[in-house]
Amino acid sequence: MLERAFGKVNLALDIVGRRGDGYHELKMLLQGIDFCDEVEILPARELQVTTDRPDVPDGPGNLAFKAVLLMSERSGRKPNVQVRITKRIFAAAGLAGGSADAAAVLRGLNRLWSLFWPAEKLEKLAAELGSDVPFCIRGGTVLATGRGEILEPLPDLDEHWLVLAKPRIEVSTAWAYRNYSAATVTERPKLAPLLAAVQANDRQALYAGMGNVLESVTCRTYKEIAAIKEEMVRAGAARSLMSGSGPTVFGLVDSQEKGEAVLAAVTNKFDVETVLTKTLRRNES
Numbered sequence: 001m002l003e004r005a006f007g008k009v010n011l012a013l014d015i016v017g018r019r020g021d022g023y024h025e026l027k028m029l030l031q032g033i034d035f036c037d038e039v040e041i042l043p044a045r046e047l048q049v050t051t052d053r054p055d056v057p058d059g060p061g062n063l064a065f066k067a068v069l070l071m072s073e074r075s076g077r078k079p080n081v082q083v084r085i086t087k088r089i090f091a092a093a094g095l096a097g098g099s100a101d102a103a104a105v106l107r108g109l110n111r112l113w114s115l116f117w118p119a120e121k122l123e124k125l126a127a128e129l130g131s132d133v134p135f136c137i138r139g140g141t142v143l144a145t146g147r148g149e150i151l152e153p154l155p156d157l158d159e160h161w162l163v164l165a166k167p168r169i170e171v172s173t174a175w176a177y178r179n180y181s182a183a184t185v186t187e188r189p190k191l192a193p194l195l196a197a198v199q200a201n202d203r204q205a206l207y208a209g210m211g212n213v214l215e216s217v218t219c220r221t222y223k224e225i226a227a228i229k230e231e232m233v234r235a236g237a238a239r240s241l242m243s244g245s246g247p248t249v250f251g252l253v254d255s256q257e258k259g260e261a262v263l264a265a266v267t268n269k270f271d272v273e274t275v276l277t278k279t280l281r282r283n284e285s
């Protein structure tokens with residue numbers, strides 16, 4: 001059984017408060033993208049999870065492993081499967097790669113074990129694995145609040161092309177949130193106009209409303225993030241932004257040709273992993 005595990009970008013990430021449990025209270029506009037890992041699930045004698053990348057953990061350190069154990073525990077099935085993950089989504093990048101793999105395991109085992117659990121139930125289980133995992137069950141365009149696990153699906157956007165560029169630097173999510181200070185934010189997403197833009201499928205208003213408050217942390221320390229953003233716009237992107245806690249930067253472009261030009265420009269100037277992709281509709285993932 002093969003499941004595709006699609007990544008996401010944040011069209012918006014705002015921090016609106018601090019919770020008693022130490023997490024930040026978030027408001028995010030999440031968008032599924034056509035850039036995926038492949039997750040193969042096969043019956044086996046015992047649970048085994050492997051990937052094709054040395055920098056992504058095999059076994060219990062992999063979120064997909066925890067996803068199998070959770071499904072096994074709640075369904076009463078033995079966790080006797082082999083999960084083989086072919087990684088394409090850049091790792092530790094702000095694209096929810098690990099979360100997408102875990103969500104793919106929940107969907108895949110739901111089918112393999114003929115459980116017929118509805119997506120809502122899978123999303124609840126997903127929240128036990130991580131904040132971005134519930135979104136990855138169905139993807140699309142979603143307003144995510146709380147830690148990111150409270151989902152309000154929005155109408156699908158018309159297709160957007162986007163270029164992703166991940167500089168070869170490591171940005172820890174915990175570090176980015178720890179160093180966040182509202183006082184240093186220069187650009188906040190404009191959530192209300194942004195949501196209106198999604199409803200109306202208005203591209204210009206969408207570009208204008210986007211924003212990520214964590215750029216105030218990462219761009220200060222990692223100059224290449226800001227530089228890649230600028231280069232994307234110079235090369236023809238209508239808007240560029242960092243996704244999640246980074247370091248991936250994405251640029252929205254109004255055609256595939258422009259996307260190719262932007263991709264060539266950033267590849268020329270920076271040491272980056274890149275891909276040209278497009279937005280996905282809900283349940284296409």
Ligand code: ATP
Pocket residue numbers: 055056057061062063064085090091092093094095096097098099101102132173244245246
């Ligand atoms: P998010 O956007 O949800 O914060 P991310 O894109 O920043 O995620 P991931 O690719 O999910 O980051 O990886 C974060 C860490 O999780 C990595 O350092 C890696 O060691 C670990 N990890 C566990 N399982 C996986 C997996 N299946 N794929 C990638 N990383 C995984």
